[in-house]
Amino acid sequence: MIEEWVVGTLSRTLAYGTPLLLATLGEIYSERSGVLNLGVEGMMILGAVSAFATAFITGNPWLGMLVAGIAGALASLIHGFVSITLRANQVVSGLALTMLGLGLSGLFGKGFEGKPLNSTITNVTVPVLKDIPYLGEILFVDQSPIVYIAIILTPVLSFILFHTSLGITIRSVGENPSAADSAGINVWLVRYFCVVTGGILAGFAGGYLSIAYRPAWTQGMTSGMGWLVIALTIFASWNPSRGLVGAFLFGALMHLSFRLQPWVAPELLKMMPYGSAILALVIISLGSLKKSMGAPNALQQPYIRGEK
Amino acid sequence: MNHKCVKVVSLLVAVSLIFAGFAAVGFAEEHNKLKAGFIYVGPVGDYGYSKGHDVGREYVEEIFPWLETFYVENVAPSDVESTIDQFVNNRDADVIFTTSFGHMNPTISAAKKYQNTIFFHCSGYKRAKNVGTYFSGLYQTYYLSGLMAGALTKTDKLGYVGAFPTPEVKRHINAFAIGIHEANPDATLHVRWLNAWVDPSGAKEATQALLEEGVDGFAFTEDTPTVLQTAQENDAFSFSHYNPMYRFAEDAAVSGQISNWGVIYADILYKVYYGVYTNENLEGVDYWWLLKEGAAELGAKRGMPINPKYVDELKSKTVEDPILGKISVYDLIMKRMEQMKADRVTFDPFVGPMKDRQGIQRLKDGEWATHDELWQIQWAYPNVKGPWPDEPKE
Numbered sequence: 064m065i066e067e068w069v070v071g072t073l074s075r076t077l078a079y080g081t082p083l084l085l086a087t088l089g090e091i092y093s094e095r096s097g098v099l100n101l102g103v104e105g106m107m108i109l110g111a112v113s114a115f116a117t118a119f120i121t122g123n124p125w126l127g128m129l130v131a132g133i134a135g136a137l138a139s140l141i142h143g144f145v146s147i148t149l150r151a152n153q154v155v156s157g158l159a160l161t162m163l164g165l166g167l168s169g170l171f172g173k174g175f176e177g178k179p180l181n182s183t184i185t186n187v188t189v190p191v192l193k194d195i196p197y198l199g200e201i202l203f204v205d206q207s208p209i210v211y212i213a214i215i216l217t218p219v220l221s222f223i224l225f226h227t228s229l230g231i232t233i234r235s236v237g238e239n240p241s242a243a244d245s246a247g248i249n250v251w252l253v254r255y256f257c258v259v260t261g262g263i264l265a266g267f268a269g270g271y272l273s274i275a276y277r278p279a280w281t282q283g284m285t286s287g288m289g290w291l292v293i294a295l296t297i298f299a300s301w302n303p304s305r306g307l308v309g310a311f312l313f314g315a316l317m318h319l320s321f322r323l324q325p326w327v328a329p330e331l332l333k334m335m336p337y338g339s340a341i342l343a344l345v346i347i348s349l350g351s352l353k354k355s356m357g358a359p360n361a362l363q364q365p366y367i368r369g370e371k
Numbered sequence: 372m373n374h375k376c377v378k379v380v381s382l383l384v385a386v387s388l389i390f391a392g393f394a395a396v397g398f399a400e401e402h403n404k405l406k407a408g409f410i411y412v413g414p415v416g417d418y419g420y421s422k423g424h425d426v427g428r429e430y431v432e433e434i435f436p437w438l439e440t441f442y443v444e445n446v447a448p449s450d451v452e453s454t455i456d457q458f459v460n461n462r463d464a465d466v467i468f469t470t471s472f473g474h475m476n477p478t479i480s481a482a483k484k485y486q487n488t489i490f491f492h493c494s495g496y497k498r499a500k501n502v503g504t505y506f507s508g509l510y511q512t513y514y515l516s517g518l519m520a521g522a523l524t525k526t527d528k529l530g531y532v533g534a535f536p537t538p539e540v541k542r543h544i545n546a547f548a549i550g551i552h553e554a555n556p557d558a559t560l561h562v563r564w565l566n567a568w569v570d571p572s573g574a575k576e577a578t579q580a581l582l583e584e585g586v587d588g589f590a591f592t593e594d595t596p597t598v599l600q601t602a603q604e605n606d607a608f609s610f611s612h613y614n615p616m617y618r619f620a621e622d623a624a625v626s627g628q629i630s631n632w633g634v635i636y637a638d639i640l641y642k643v644y645y646g647v648y649t650n651e652n653l654e655g656v657d658y659w660w661l662l663k664e665g666a667a668e669l670g671a672k673r674g675m676p677i678n679p680k681y682v683d684e685l686k687s688k689t690v691e692d693p694i695l696g697k698i699s700v701y702d703l704i705m706k707r708m709e710q711m712k713a714d715r716v717t718f719d720p721f722v723g724p725m726k727d728r729q730g731i732q733r734l735k736d737g738e739w740a741t742h743d744e745l746w747q748i749q750w751a752y753p754n755v756k757g758p759w760p761d762e763p764k765e
Contacts, residue, residue: 071583079576169416177418179596179619186604277571279619281595282416284571317572321563321580325757330566 066197072318073201077210078276080314082107082268084213086292087299087306088220089264093139095224095301096257097237097361101157102142103265104289105164106135110269112168115175115280124184128209128270135266136259138164143258147251150365165283175280184209184275209271214307221303233257237359240366250366265289291336298339300357313339405465405644407431408458409442410451412471417569419594423613424470424493427632431640438640451477459485466643468493468636478502489650491639494539496746503648503656505635507666509613510546510745511711512628513590514720515669515704516610517550519625520558520588522688522700523608523681527558530581532591532598534568536760538748540592547590548752549720554690554700561586562757571597582607588625599624608681610671617672624671625681634665659742662711669708677704721745728753731765 086103093100100106110131118127138160145156189203224230235243236253244250268288273280291313299306313336320332409428413421421444432440441462443454451474458464466489469478475495482490482502490502498504520529529551533540548560561584563577574597578589582605589609591598596619602609603620611617611627635658642648648656660666669676677685685701692698695706710718723734727750734740740748751759 068583075576075579075583078579079572169414172416176416177422177614272572277575277597277600279571279596279600281418281569281571282414283569284595286567286570286572288572318576318580321573321577322583324563324580328758 068322070197070200072315072322074204074206075318076311076315077202077206078314079317080311081207081210081213082271082276082288083291083295083313084217084307084310085209085271086265086268086289087295087310088213088216088303089261089268090292090296091299091301091303091306092220092224092233092257092264093261094296094362095237095359096233096254097240097359097364097366098143098146098254098258099153099157099363100139100142100160100258100261101154101293102138102160102164102289103261103292104285104287105161106138106262106265107164107269107272107289107292108168108283108285109138109164110135110266111273111284112172112175112269112280113266114270115180115273115278116171118182118274119175119178119180122182124180124182124274127274128184128267131266131270132263133266135262135264135269137262139258139262139265140255142262143255146365147254147258150367153363153365161289169282172280172282176282178280180274180278183278184271207271207275209267209275217303217307224303234359237361240361240364241368244366244368250368254366265292268292294336294339294341297358301359302357404437404439405435405640406463407438407440407466407468407640408462408464409440410446410454410458410467410469410474411442411444412446412473413444413568413594415442415444417594418596418616419569419613421470422594423630424468424632426614427636430633431636434637435640435644437644446474448473448477452481455481455485459488465489466491466640470494487650489643489648489653491653498654498657500652500654501650503639503653503658505639505658505660507630507632507635508542508659508661508745509628509630509667510542510720511662512667512669513543513546514550515707516590516626516628517547517552518554518700518704518707519550519677519681519685520547520590520608520610521551521554522685522690523625524555524558524588526585526587527555528584528586529558529560529588529590530578530584530586531560531562532574532577532581532589532593533562533564534592534594535566536564538746541751541759542745542748543590543592544755545748545750545752546720548755552752552754554688554703559754559756560752562755562759564758564760565593567593569594571595574598575601578602579605590627596620615670615672617670617675617678621678622680624678626669626677627671629668629670629673631666631668635660662708663713663716676708677701726753727751727763728755728759729762729764731763 113134114127114131117130118124142156142160145151146153186205186207193199193203232248236250240250295309298309316335411421415421415425428440446454458467468491470493472494475497478490478492479497482499492504494506495504531544551558565573574593578598578601587607589598589602591612596616599609599616599620603623608623608625611624613630615629617624686699688700689697719739721740723738724736725734727733749761749763
């Protein structure tokens with residue numbers, strides 16, 4: 064009984080945590096290079112609508128995922144242009160991107176409302192591996208392939224960030240752009256690269272929602288997940304592996320808010336991810352802790368060559 | 372004055388007269404059109420509540436050639452008055468529909484300001500000489516769905532994913548529970564709350580959570596087909612809600628309730644156009660339309676009350692009814708539908724004796740729940756399990 068309970072909960076945790084994880088990985092890259100992107104919600108929902116539209120029209124859900132990534136990338140370029148090239152306030156630009164994304168997706172999505180999708184990314188059960196006790200049932204029975212992609216991406220992106228020269232370049236741009244610049248690194252290029260990476264992954268996260276997790280398009284269907292991602296990035300202290308832990312923890316809380324409803328007030332359970340997000344934001348705002356949390360030093364600072 | 376000049380002038384006069392004539396005709400046509408503005412609380416794209424109203428708007432726009440309609444979506448209560456200002460001043464609206472409970476007070480105050488405009492507010496209780504109210508009730512169809520759910524469940528556990536614990540949602544859950552109990556006294560109904568009208572991810576997880584608890588059939592109040600789709604993925608069954616959702620889950624969708632605001636809008640606008648309703652006589656106009664009036668329809672698809680895949684099973688299950696005797700669930704559903712659709716309604720799910728789940732007597736023997744009792748219902752039917760905010764203690 065208890066085993067069944069735990070296995071069921073963990074299996075659902077993966078399904079719900081996956082979009083959070085994908086988008087968080089992207090946001091970690093963006094912020095590691097010094098660009099805070101509050102437009103995650105907007106990029107996700109643009110990914111969701113374009114993935115659905117593509118899968119609906121072409122009948123190919125994987126093409127839908129690809130287009131979702133492209134849509135996310137294009138959306139992130141807007142933020143990149145405004146905050147990197149024009150050096151405008153990152154908070155304002157990101158918020159604008161979220162609103163723009165929500166609005167545009169509603170507009171483009173009008174024709175796809177209430178349409179069932181016949182070609183979705185279906186869940187898979189992996190033979191052999193499914194027989195591993197517990198783990199098999201949690202990970203390899205009736206799980207979306209995108210869950211695996213997200214989980215595999217985590218160590219890969221972590222390795223790149225901490226153990227390759229590309230990773231060092233990204234982090235140095237986020238820590239001290241002028242030093243990086245004098246070392247011959249193209250700060251703008253690196254930042255654009257990271258922001259676009261964030262956009263692609265947020266787009267994937269949205270695509271997962273509309274063609275795998277819940278195959279349908281509804282206006283506003285990301286329902287605040289993008290904001291959880293912002294919180295998760297801080298929660299994870301800009302570390303992809305900790306992002307995985309955080310995303311699945313949030314996923315578990317979300318699922319448990321329904322499992323535990325007969326015993327615990329649902330409002331309380333549903334508040335927990337947001338509560339921990341606020342807590343994380345408070346911690347990051349306390350300047351002295353900023354360093355120990357591992358926040359990139361130049362986060363939110365537009366880089367202007369020649370200035371300190 | 373020479374001839375040529377006269378000719379030119381008279382030609383010009385003639386031409387301008389023709390233009391004036393066209394203009395007058397155009398003006399008359401413009402003027403004769405009744406203009407109705409709709410204010411929605413949510414996005415039309417939610418495939419739920421606001422979509423339901425918009426389908427109604429499209430319906431009246433199509434059937435009445437003399438009608439022009441327009442709408443604004445996503446209008447929060449605080450923005451209702453300014454939207455009404457716009458409708459009246461810039462778009463010459465003759466009739467304005469405000470469609471959410473939260474729109475009530477701003478509608479009443481705007482109606483004082485624009486005394487020549489006719490207002491209709493959906494789901495509220497405040498009226499004025501130029502403000503009528505209307506609502507369509509789905510509880511009867513929920514009851515019929517409950518009969519099916521009780522007969523079809525293999526685990527004797529049914530689930531309900533509810534949006535907010537409002538009287539309307541509670542009325543639906545209770546009606547569903549009453550139907551379940553009638554078809555299967557052993558079955559229980561497990562409720563989970565989303566605390567959101569639109570939350571597909573939450574609806575998905577709530578459904579999954581209930582599935583893990585052994586639930587095999589669902590009904591819900593959430594503005595997307597998520598619960599239905601999740602049931603389909605897991606070989607469970609579900610009832611569609613609000614809009615026809617059959618095509619999302621052709622195996623899982625047994626039946627459901629379809630809201631038909633169009634018939635109410637048609638009745639109101641027709642009576643406004645022909646002068647039955649004016650800005651002086653709406654104080655007592657309140658629509659509470661149900662199955663009988665066609666404001667609610669049974670089914671997951673228009674014209675299909677029960678998914679043919681489930682008909683045989685419903686015909687094979689029988690129940691013992693004190694009046695009808697031994698009867699198949701299918702026949703019982705048809706009989707109840709007939710009784711609720713008759714000119715003189717002879718059946719209602721909420722008829723006493725009825726106790727709530729705490730054992731408190733809610734309806735005396737043979738007593739029918741009144742409109743107000745149904746409107747304000749807070750208690751839970753005995754087979755309802757799970758959290759129930761604001762449960763009355765007496």
